[in-house]
Amino acid sequence: MIHPTAIIDPKAELAGDVEVGPYSVIGAHVTIGAGTVIGPHVVIQGPTTIGRNNRIFQFASVGEECQDKKYRGEPTRLEIGDNNVIREHCTLHRGTVQDEGITSLGDNNLLMATVHVAHDCRIGSDNIIANTTGIAGHVKIGDGVILGGMTGIHQFCRIGSFAMTAGCSLVLKDVPAYVMVGGNPASARSMNFEGMRRRGWDADVIATLRRAYKTVYRRGLTLEQAIAELAPQQDGCPPLALFLDSLRASERGITR
Structure with a gap:
């Protein structure tokens, strides 16, 4: 289940059936639930909790220190739920003490390649986040949201449940539930009827x-x-x- 080239810190806690691919690195204070598969060349730093039946593909960086100059090494967290798919080159960073200290991802989400989830984001469940989407710090996203490829979301924005963005959208304000937006800057087009x-x-x-x-x-x-x-x-x-x-x-x- 664990490739011999993988490096796992003794302070990490992995369920018995977790798979870890070649050359992956799992740091201290990482907890990974049953049925989760970690691909090759993945780096997971803690404190991070990952639930059950997730799949994390190669070259993802999960639970790393945030890209915030105010961060001073505080023990902030990343929490990931169950049944998520995190594709190649995704980056998910821990929170900051300037907020609640937690970045979170719910259940049943698909993060396509090169998605970035910044510090202190709160993302719900059943979302589809397409390739190269960038989610800045402190963003809150509900459930059932679809973010088109190369969407950029400004820090502190809220994306309501079942909302949708077109590809290459630049979101600078909050998007209410169900609303479809597109453009640079994004404007409302309709609801996702x-x-x-x-x-x-x-x-x-x-x-x-x-x-x-x-x-x-x-x-x-x-x-x-x-x-x-x-x-x-x-x-x-x-x-x-x-x-x-x-x-x-x-x-x-x-x-x-």
Whole structure:
């Protein structure tokens, strides 16, 4: 299971069936759960916790010190859940004490080649992050998000659940849940209605979200006015409530 050329620190904790490929390096204070496969030439530094049934491909760098000049060697963490696929040359860095000290990745995510996840990012589950996407520090990403190839996300941005970016998008403001954006700088184009249909969402829910999008983006209202108009409709419609919550949570302003 562990190639003889791999270097594993005695303070690392690996489940009995973890596979480690040739020339990989696993440092101290790394914990790796059952069923996880580490490819060749992977470097994992701690403190890092990796869950079950993940696959990390060659040349990935996981749990390294962050690229922040304020970092002074504090014991910050990287936490990775279960069933993630992390492809070639991905980089995931630990957090900083200026934030919560943790970078986290949930479950069932696909990170394609050369994706960068910077310090203090919080990424949920079931996301697809395409090749060469760069996610700057302190970014929060929900669940079911699709980030097109070469997307760049500015630090402190929020990407709501089920949002989507086109390839080569430059995201400078928050993207609400369900919203599709594209361009440099990114602007809102629509909601991911096709994705909703593919997930089997009820037609009435999709129609409600379509009207909500028009209220926020097409009627010339301020964000506060739009939220006030939509708020009475959110009871009994969790998808609309999620959309409104993502609007309320915005601190940088939403992508228009």
